[in-house]
Amino acid sequence: MRVQFHGAAGEVTGSMHLVEIGEGAAARRVLLDCGLLQGSPETELGNFAPFPFDPAALDAVVVSHAHIDHIGRLPLLVRRGFRGPIYAQDATAELMPIMLMDSASLQEGEAERRNRRRARNEPEAMPLYTREDVPAVLRQLRTLPYGKRTPILDGVDLQLRDAGHILGSCIVELWGDGRKLVFSGDLGPDGTPILRDPDTVREADLLLMESTYGDRNHRERADTIRELGEILERAWRDGGNVLIPAFAVGRSQELLYWFARHWDDWNLARWRVFLDSPMAGKVVEVYGGQHALFDADAQAVWRGTPNPFRLPNLHITRNNDESMAINRIERGAIIIAGSGMANGGRILHHLRHNLGRRQAHLVFVGYQSVGTLGRRLVDGAKWVRIYGHDYRVNLQVHTVGGLSAHTDQRGLLAWYDHFEPKPPVALVHGEDKAREALAGEIGERHGVQAELVRPGMSLDV
Ligand code: ZN
Numbered sequence: 001m002r003v004q005f006h007g008a009a010g011e012v013t014g015s016m017h018l019v020e021i022g023e024g025a026a027a028r029r030v031l032l033d034c035g036l037l038q039g040s041p042e043t044e045l046g047n048f049a050p051f052p053f054d055p056a057a058l059d060a061v062v063v064s065h066a067h068i069d070h071i072g073r074l075p076l077l078v079r080r081g082f083r084g085p086i087y088a089q090d091a092t093a094e095l096m097p098i099m100l101m102d103s104a105s106l107q108e109g110e111a112e113r114r115n116r117r118r119a120r121n122e123p124e125a126m127p128l129y130t131r132e133d134v135p136a137v138l139r140q141l142r143t144l145p146y147g148k149r150t151p152i153l154d155g156v157d158l159q160l161r162d163a164g165h166i167l168g169s170c171i172v173e174l175w176g177d178g179r180k181l182v183f184s185g186d187l188g189p190d191g192t193p194i195l196r197d198p199d200t201v202r203e204a205d206l207l208l209m210e211s212t213y214g215d216r217n218h219r220e221r222a223d224t225i226r227e228l229g230e231i232l233e234r235a236w237r238d239g240g241n242v243l244i245p246a247f248a249v250g251r252s253q254e255l256l257y258w259f260a261r262h263w264d265d266w267n268l269a270r271w272r273v274f275l276d277s278p279m280a281g282k283v284v285e286v287y288g289g290q291h292a293l294f295d296a297d298a299q300a301v302w303r304g305t306p307n308p309f310r311l312p313n314l315h316i317t318r319n320n321d322e323s324m325a326i327n328r329i330e331r332g333a334i335i336i337a338g339s340g341m342a343n344g345g346r347i348l349h350h351l352r353h354n355l356g357r358r359q360a361h362l363v364f365v366g367y368q369s370v371g372t373l374g375r376r377l378v379d380g381a382k383w384v385r386i387y388g389h390d391y392r393v394n395l396q397v398h399t400v401g402g403l404s405a406h407t408d409q410r411g412l413l414a415w416y417d418h419f420e421p422k423p424p425v426a427l428v429h430g431e432d433k434a435r436e437a438l439a440g441e442i443g444e445r446h447g448v449q450a451e452l453v454r455p456g457m458s459l460d461v
Contacts (some may be wrong), residue, residue: 006456009453009455013035014036015070016032018031021153028155031062033071034063034077036073037069038072047072051080061082062087066096068100068103078140086140089145089146104130107129146161147161161201163184164198166195167286168293169186181206182204195293206459210412212429214430220402229265238361241334244337252283255336256275260311269313274314274333275336276336277317288309341366355394367404378399409438409441413445426451
C-alpha cells in the first residue's frame with residue numbers, strides 16, 4: 001500500500017490523498033477526500049488544473065467530512081470521468097448536497113462577476129462547475145455508519161470513526177495488502193458542544209494526521225462561554241443589537257446550543273434571535289434529524305426545554321425580504337448571519353445598519369483571515385467600506401476565542417498517544433509553522449520522525 005499526497009500537504013485547504021493498494025494491473029486506487037483549494041485568487045486558480053491522476057482510473061473515493069475544502073472538487077472529478085462509489089458517513093452524505101450546491105452557486109457568481117468586468121478581447125470566464133454538476137456526484141454516494149468495517153473493493157476494507165469536528169466527520173481506517181492506513185480527517189477538540197469526542201484508534205502502519213493547530217493551545221472553553229454571556233448582558237443594558245458573523249455549518253448550530261443551555265442564566269427570553277441564513281437553516285434540519293450522533297450532554301439538552309433548534313424566539317429567515325425586515329429592529333436582536341469572516345453574505349447589510357450605533361455589539365466567534373472585513377474590524381478599523389460606501393465604526397467589537405472546531409497541539413499529541421506501537425506519521429492539513437512545531441514534539445516524546453509531506457510526494461504504508 002502506498003499514499004501519494006496531492007493537496008493539504010503544506011497548506012490547509014484542498015485535502016486530497018491517493019492510496020494505491022497492490023501493484024500493476026491488480027492495483028486498486030482509493031482517493032481520500034477531493035477538496036477545494038481556498039484562499040488567494042492564485043491559490044484558487046489551482047482548482048482549474050487537471051487532476052494529477054486519471055479520475056477514470058480510480059476505484060473509489062472516501063470523504064472524511066462535508067467541509068468544502070474536503071469535498072469541493074468532487075463535481076469536477078465526476079465530470080472528468082470518475083464513475084465509482086463515493087463513501088461517506090450518513091450525516092456527511094446529508095450535508096453534502098447543501099454544501100456542494102452552495103459551492104456551485106458561489107462558483108457561478110464568481111464567473112458572472114469576472115465576466116461583467118471582462119475586457120472585450122478577454123475570453124469568457126467559465127465557472128469551475130455549476131449546480132447542474134452536483135446531482136451526478138450525489139448519485140454515486142454510498143453511505144456508511146460509524147464503526148462498521150466494510151469491504152469496499154476486492155481485499156480492501158474501510159471503517160469510519162467519529163472525529164468530533166462537525167456532524168458526520170470521520171477518522172478513516174483503510175485495510176489492504178495486510179497493512180493498515182489511518183487518516184485522522186479534521187479532529188475536533190474534546191468537549192466540543194453537541195458532538196462526541198474523537199474516537200481513539202490504537203493501530204496503524206501509517207498515520208496521516210491533521211496539524212492545523214499543531215503549534216498552539218486553545219484557551220479554556222468555559223472562559224469563552226462566560227465571556228459570551230457577559231457580552232450579551234452588556235448589549236442588553238446598552239440597548240443595541242448583537243451581530244454574530246458565523247459559518248453555516250457547525251458554529252451557527254453551536255451558538256443555538258449555548259443559547260438553549262444558558263436560556264435562564266443569560267435571560268435569553270427577552271431577546272429576538274435571528275438565524276439569517278437559509279443554508280444554516282437547512283443544516284439545522286440535518287443536525288436535528290441526526291441527534292442520535294450527539295454526545296450525552298447534548299442529548300440531555302435536546303430532550304430539555306427549550307430545544308436548541310426550536311427556541312421560542314428563534315426566527316430562521318427563508319428569503320431576502322425577511323432578512324431585510326431585520327434592518328428595522330434597533331435593539332434587542334441577536335443576529336447570526338454569514339459569512340463568518342464578514343467578506344460577503346447577509347452579515348454585510350446588518351453591519352451597514354449597525355456599524356454607526358454605539359449601543360450595538362459585534363461578536364467574532366471564529367478565525368478572521370488577513371484581508372477580510374472581519375479582520376479589519378478586529379484590528380480596530382475606524383472606517384470600513386461596504387458595497388462602495390464608507391461607514392464609521394461606532395459599534396463595540398469583541399473577539400471570543402476558544403471555539404475552534406480543530407483540536408490544539410495538546411489534543412493532537414494526546415490523540416497520537418493512544419497508538420501502540422507509535423506509527424510513522426505524515427502531517428497534513430497545516431501550515432509549515434504548525435507542522436514543524438508538532439513534528440518537534442512528536443520527535444521529542446516518541447522518537448518518531450514526522451514527515452512534512454509535499455504535493456506529489458509518496459510514502460509506503
Ligand atoms: Zn473541516
